[in-house]
Amino acid sequence: MNIQADRNKILVESVKRLLRRDAVSHLRKIVNKTHAADLSSVFRAIPVSSQRKLFDLLDNINQKGALFSYLDKDIFLDLIEGIPIERVVDVLESMPTDDVADLIASLPPEKSDAILLKMKKEGLEEVEGLLRYGDETAGGIMAPDFIALTQDMTAKESIEAIQKEHHDVEMAFYLYVVDEYGRLVGVSSLRQLVVAPPEKPLKDFMVTDVFSVQTGMDQEEVAKIVARYDLLAVPVVDDNNKLVGIVTVDDVIDIIKQEATEDILKMAGAGYEFVENKSIIKSSRLRLPWLFASCMGGIVASLIIAYFEDSLQKMAYLAVFITVICGMGGNVGTQSATIVVRGLATGRINIRELWKVVFKELSTGFILGSIYGALIACVAQFRYGIATFALSVGLAVICSMSAAGLIGSLVPMLLAKVNIDPAVATGPFVSTTLDIISVSCYLFIATALVSQ
Amino acid sequence: MNIQADRNKILVESVKRLLRRDAVSHLRKIVNKTHAADLSSVFRAIPVSSQRKLFDLLDNINQKGALFSYLDKDIFLDLIEGIPIERVVDVLESMPTDDVADLIASLPPEKSDAILLKMKKEGLEEVEGLLRYGDETAGGIMAPDFIALTQDMTAKESIEAIQKEHHDVEMAFYLYVVDEYGRLVGVSSLRQLVVAPPEKPLKDFMVTDVFSVQTGMDQEEVAKIVARYDLLAVPVVDDNNKLVGIVTVDDVIDIIKQEATEDILKMAGAGYEFVENKSIIKSSRLRLPWLFASCMGGIVASLIIAYFEDSLQKMAYLAVFITVICGMGGNVGTQSATIVVRGLATGRINIRELWKVVFKELSTGFILGSIYGALIACVAQFRYGIATFALSVGLAVICSMSAAGLIGSLVPMLLAKVNIDPAVATGPFVSTTLDIISVSCYLFIATALVSQ
Numbered sequence: 001m002n003i004q005a006d007r008n009k010i011l012v013e014s015v016k017r018l019l020r021r022d023a024v025s026h027l028r029k030i031v032n033k034t035h036a037a038d039l040s041s042v043f044r045a046i047p048v049s050s051q052r053k054l055f056d057l058l059d060n061i062n063q064k065g066a067l068f069s070y071l072d073k074d075i076f077l078d079l080i081e082g083i084p085i086e087r088v089v090d091v092l093e094s095m096p097t098d099d100v101a102d103l104i105a106s107l108p109p110e111k112s113d114a115i116l117l118k119m120k121k122e123g124l125e126e127v128e129g130l131l132r133y134g135d136e137t138a139g140g141i142m143a144p145d146f147i148a149l150t151q152d153m154t155a156k157e158s159i160e161a162i163q164k165e166h167h168d169v170e171m172a173f174y175l176y177v178v179d180e181y182g183r184l185v186g187v188s189s190l191r192q193l194v195v196a197p198p199e200k201p202l203k204d205f206m207v208t209d210v211f212s213v214q215t216g217m218d219q220e221e222v223a224k225i226v227a228r229y230d231l232l233a234v235p236v237v238d239d240n241n242k243l244v245g246i247v248t249v250d251d252v253i254d255i256i257k258q259e260a261t262e263d264i265l266k267m268a269g270a271g272y273e274f275v276e277n278k279s280i281i282k283s284s285r286l287r288l289p290w291l292f293a294s295c296m297g298g299i300v301a302s303l304i305i306a307y308f309e310d311s312l313q314k315m316a317y318l319a320v321f322i323t324v325i326c327g328m329g330g331n332v333g334t335q336s337a338t339i340v341v342r343g344l345a346t347g348r349i350n351i352r353e354l355w356k357v358v359f360k361e362l363s364t365g366f367i368l369g370s371i372y373g374a375l376i377a378c379v380a381q382f383r384y385g386i387a388t389f390a391l392s393v394g395l396a397v398i399c400s401m402s403a404a405g406l407i408g409s410l411v412p413m414l415l416a417k418v419n420i421d422p423a424v425a426t427g428p429f430v431s432t433t434l435d436i437i438s439v440s441c442y443l444f445i446a447t448a449l450v451s452q
Numbered sequence: 453m454n455i456q457a458d459r460n461k462i463l464v465e466s467v468k469r470l471l472r473r474d475a476v477s478h479l480r481k482i483v484n485k486t487h488a489a490d491l492s493s494v495f496r497a498i499p500v501s502s503q504r505k506l507f508d509l510l511d512n513i514n515q516k517g518a519l520f521s522y523l524d525k526d527i528f529l530d531l532i533e534g535i536p537i538e539r540v541v542d543v544l545e546s547m548p549t550d551d552v553a554d555l556i557a558s559l560p561p562e563k564s565d566a567i568l569l570k571m572k573k574e575g576l577e578e579v580e581g582l583l584r585y586g587d588e589t590a591g592g593i594m595a596p597d598f599i600a601l602t603q604d605m606t607a608k609e610s611i612e613a614i615q616k617e618h619h620d621v622e623m624a625f626y627l628y629v630v631d632e633y634g635r636l637v638g639v640s641s642l643r644q645l646v647v648a649p650p651e652k653p654l655k656d657f658m659v660t661d662v663f664s665v666q667t668g669m670d671q672e673e674v675a676k677i678v679a680r681y682d683l684l685a686v687p688v689v690d691d692n693n694k695l696v697g698i699v700t701v702d703d704v705i706d707i708i709k710q711e712a713t714e715d716i717l718k719m720a721g722a723g724y725e726f727v728e729n730k731s732i733i734k735s736s737r738l739r740l741p742w743l744f745a746s747c748m749g750g751i752v753a754s755l756i757i758a759y760f761e762d763s764l765q766k767m768a769y770l771a772v773f774i775t776v777i778c779g780m781g782g783n784v785g786t787q788s789a790t791i792v793v794r795g796l797a798t799g800r801i802n803i804r805e806l807w808k809v810v811f812k813e814l815s816t817g818f819i820l821g822s823i824y825g826a827l828i829a830c831v832a833q834f835r836y837g838i839a840t841f842a843l844s845v846g847l848a849v850i851c852s853m854s855a856a857g858l859i860g861s862l863v864p865m866l867l868a869k870v871n872i873d874p875a876v877a878t879g880p881f882v883s884t885t886l887d888i889i890s891v892s893c894y895l896f897i898a899t900a901l902v903s904q
Contacts, residue, residue: 009804037680041799163647173625173684190642195615227709228489230702232625232684249701250682253708257679260712261794267716268790269783280812284819287787294783295824298776299831305772306835312768319764319771320757323778323887324750330782331721331746331880335739338720342713347493352461360732367736372747379751383758428783435775 011038012045019050028057036066043071048078055079065095073106080111089118097123098143098245101130105140138222139215141255142236142245147175149202151185156198162190173232176243177206184212184235184243212237215244222247223255224347263345266421267338269294269428290428297432301439308443317384318446321376321393325442328372329400329434336361336408337430341422344412351416358409365405366398373397388449395449396442403437404430463490464497471502480509488518495523500530507531517547525558532563541570549575550595550697553582557592590674591667593707594688594697599627601654603637608650614642625684626698629658634694636664636687664689667696674699675707676799715797718873719790721746721880742880749884753891760895769836770898773828773845777894780824781852781886788813788860789882793874796864803868810861817857818850825849840901848894855889856882 011034018027031039031054043051058064068076068091080088092100092115104112104127116124126144133139149158158175175193177186186206196205212235213222226234226249236245269290278286305312305322312318340357343349349357377394381387408430412422463486470479483491483506495503510516520528520543532540544552544567556564556579568576578596585591601610610627627645629638638658648657664687665674678686678701688697721742730738757764757774764770792809795801801809829846833839860882864874 008799009802035681037682159646162643190646191614194611194642194646227702227705229487230489232701249684249705250679253679253701253705256705256708257712257798260709260716261798264712264716264719264790264794268719268786280815280819283812284816287784287816288820288823290787291780291783291820291824294779295776295827298779299828301775301779302772302831305775306769309768309772312771313765316761316765316768316771317758319768319774320754320761322771322774323753323757323891324747326775326778327746327750327753327884327887328743330883331743332739334720334879335742338716342716346709346713347460350461360735363732364736364739367732368740368743371740372743375747376751379754427786431782432779435779439775 008038008041012042015042015054016046019046019053024057027054028059031057032059032063036063036070039067040070040072040075043067043075043079048082051075051079052082055083061091061094064091065099068092068103069095069099073103076103077107077111085114085118089115093120093123096143096145097126098130098141098251101127101140105131105135133215136219137215138213138217138219138236138247139245141219141222141251142215142247144245146235146243146246148178148182148243149175149188151177151179151203151206152201154199154201155193155196155205158188158193158202162193174235174246176210176235176246177202178243181240182242184210184237184241186210187235210235212241213247214239219255220259223252223259226252227256259345263341263423266423267341267427294428294432297429297436301432301435304436304439305443308447311443311447315389315446315450317389318443318450320383321380321396322439322442324376325393325396325400326435326438328369328376328397329404329438330431331404332365332368332401333404333408333430333434334427336365336405337412337427340409340412344416344422351413354410354413354417357413358406361405361409362402363405365408366402368405369398369401372401386450388451389446392442392446392449395445396438399441399445400434400438403441404434407433407437460490460493464494467494467506468498471498471505476509479506480511483509484511484515488515488522491519492522492524492527495519495527495531500534503527503531504534507535513543513546516543517551520544520555521547521551525555528555529559529563537566537570541567545572545575548595548597549578550582550593550703553579553592557583557587585667588671589667590665590669590671590688590699591697593671593674593703594667594699596697598687598695598698600630600634600695601627601640603629603631603655603658604653606651606653607645607648607657610640610645610654614645626687628662628687628695628698629654630695633692636662636689636693636695638662639687662687664693665699666691671707672711675704675711678704679708711797715793715875718875719793719879746880746884749881749888753884753887756888756891757895760899763895763899767841767898767902769841770895770902772835773832773848774891774894776828777845777848777852778887778890780821780828780849781856781890782883783856784817784820784853785856785860785882785886786879788817788857789864789879792861792864796868796874803865806865806869809865810858813857813861814854815857817860818854820857821850821853824853838902840903841898844894844898844901847897848890851893851897852886852890855893856886859885859889 015027015030018030055064055067058067071079092103104115107115116128119127130140130144147162149161153161173189175188175190176184177188179185186203186208187210188202188206192205211225211229211231213225215236215238222234226247231249233246233248235243236247238244340349340361344351373394376397377390380393381390411430415422467479467482470482507516507519510519523531544555556567559567568580571579582592582596599614601613605613625641627640627642628636629640631637638654638660639662640654640658644657663677663681663683665677667688667690674686678699683701685698685700687695688699690696792801792813796803825846828849829842832845833842863882867874
């Protein structure tokens with residue numbers, strides 16, 4: 001797991017050392033032979049003044065463009081602050097349109113307007129076309145450059161067309177075939193063109209059953225289709241089935257990683273975006289609201305305990321097992337919620353099987369609760385020798401862990417049913433609810449059973 | 453998020469209806485035109501007898517092979533139980549070798565031995581070659597079919613070679629160039645071949661700076677490289693730099709999804725593998741051990757509370773805030789642990805920055821603790837009007853949430869440092885440790901400050 005990290009660290013250290021020594025010719029050599037992805041890691045570790053210095057050392061405008069698209073958005077913003085806008089525009093115009101649209105969408109309006117004003121007409125139209133689509137839709141992530149041929153072209157003509165016109169298309173493995181209205185009618189590949197008899201027209205060997213997605217489709221859905229059917233790219237069509245762009249598999253990988261990170265953070269109630277690179281104050285502010293629900297829930301749990309204060313006064317040992325009962329419930333609840341949320345995200349759990357899933361989690365919680373309930377009841381019996389008390393503790397663990405299976409699965413399933421992202425409130429919400437249920441069950445059962 | 457799920461549900465329902473009516477010709481039509489990925493979802497929803505019926509209706513052996521590789525491993529096992537072994541072997545021999553090796557590795561030894569015995573020599577050698585490598589290494593996931601050309605071949609000769617010999621290679625977009633010992637020396641693409649002058653030798657236009665991975669590299673590392681550099685495939689070489697296979701981007705997507713699921717489940721203490729499709733008993737058994745540490749920790753917390761029993765007897769209100777203090781600590785701990793574990797997995801946090809990361813999480817915990825500590829102290833003051841008690845509650849929240857930031861970041865960082873997967877024990881381990889710390893701090897501070 002550390003090979004990549006080690007390589008990066010070595011690179012960062014060398015660059016820092018050379019920067020300190022101001023060894024410009026060395027630095028020039030290094031930055032020009034380093035992959036833009038790696039260079040973006042270096043930029044993450046050095047101050048903005050050094051970033052600008054390295055950026056100026058890049059000889060190739062395509063390398064500059066690649067670096068732009070790999071940089072974190074906030075680093076990109078700081079970097080271009082100090083570069084004349086004309087030079088930024090030059091770099092942007094050398095980049096694939098979808099990457100440019102992504103960057104521009106992340107800029108503050110006054111900056112993006114200034115850049116769009118300076119861009120040449122052709123690129124500008126494409127970028128503005130892309131900016132029309134929602135950020136996280138197929139339209140928003142597609143590249144508008146693709147190879148589209150017509151169905152009457154022969155294999156030979158198609159190859160010639162590619163040789164002449166499509167030098168600069170990113171990742172050209174699929175060749176899309178369109179009719180006279182630009183509507184998608186088939187797909188072929190360079191592979192097939194090379195193997196087919198030269199005079200054979202495309203329509204005789206193209207595949208007509210093409211997977212395609214609509215411009216408005218959510219990016220997560222697009223990623224699922226590409227992953228499910230092992231595609232390298234999927235064509236994007238508008239409402240009239242006109243081919244308008246493609247989404248390539250490298251973008252899909254980014255989406256899958258980003259969605260997984262978002263789900264993980266949301267489930268832990270740690271916000272939507274990765275906060276580790278932000279300042280302490282910023283990161284506290286982002287995490288603060290997610291704890292508020294827990295705090296309110298915790299206060300409710302306190303009030304419930306306060307309601308039983310008289311009993312607690314008489315039987316102080318009741319307080320001893322509150323933590324372990326809440327803890328066990330919380331853990332099972334987290335297990336169930338995680339399994340359900342991830343199952344929904346990966347399609348292994350179907351939203352329509354609500355009761356089947358909930359029943360299963362409830363049963364699992366009950367079984368686990370019976371086992372650990374017996375164990376913890378034994379501890380209580382051994383420590384205090386009051387059978388009714390030990391029984392109460394055992395029963396409370398069973399109730400708490402069964403409720404955990406129920407709540408942990410029901411909440412995300414219901415949220416998904418009404419189209420709310422089940423990952424959002426699941427984590428802290430479920431564990432706080434379970435605290436309330438656990439203390440209520442426990443103290444209610446104990447005060448009822450144990451003779452005071 | 454539900455388009456794919458809806459489509460699948462409709463398909464499953466139609467198939468079930470047709471199975472009930474035993475409408476064989478309809479079923480035959482449907483299964484033969486359905487993508488194997490979708491058919492595998494149908495198989496997940498129907499009993500094994502129906503699965504066999506549908507399988508027999510598949511006309512094309514390649515379609516049968518594709519279905520095999522999409523099926524969940526346990527469904528595959530049950531399905532082939534009822535099929536004569538010769539027919540299973542026929543299907544396997546039509547499949548890409550890496551998929552066959554995957555399936556065979558998942559079978560019980562007596563079954564896999566029986567199958568290997570029946571396989572033809574050529575395929576057998578390739579499969580056994582792959583089985584030698586670790587399951588989750590580059591060698592274990594690579595496909596041994598790839599296009600390798602020699603550097604003196606011209607563009608035209610290369611195209612002819614592809615037309616003649618490489619009809620059946622999966623996803624041929626990169627063409628690897630090897631020397632006389634089979635060592636990897638460069639890479640080209642069909643794209644470049646088509647565009648290059650026909651008589652130009654490969655060595656004049658191939659790219660010599662090729663990304664490659666060693667057979668023993670962990671699959672997660674391979675996935676990182678493919679994702680980082682936007683590759684469609686990465687060549688796998690042995691210790692002598694001899695090209696032995698390729699890992700394609702579709703396998704990388706599966707790895708990324710699988711690793712994300714594993715991390716999520718591990719963090720929640722819900723095991724390594726997805727248990728939702730297993731029986732209630734099986735799933736309980738898998739989840740049981742993960743709760744044991746929490747249970748032990750909970751019992752320790754109980755003993756600590758028991759130690760303060762006299763004070764609790766005199767001041768029953770002390771018990772009232774135990775739950776909310778533990779809960780707030782647990783939530784912040786989960787936030788910190790999640791951010792660090794995911795940050796390490798995605799490379800946004802570097803393992804060498806241990807103290808920087810821990811200090812930051814500790815500070816964030818302290819800030820959040822001060823805010824919520826003040827809030828909860830106000831509630832305590834309002835309810836009981838005992839200033840020393842309210843102060844104790846507030847201080848306990850600060851201690852608990854600061855400790856949460858510290859433990860939540862330190863534990864995964866240290867685990868990563870000694871090369872233990874940080875996701876494994878983080879979740880339940882961190883929250884249980886925090887319960888112990890929280891009750892200790894709280895009761896110690898309260899008994900010290902509040903005059904009895």
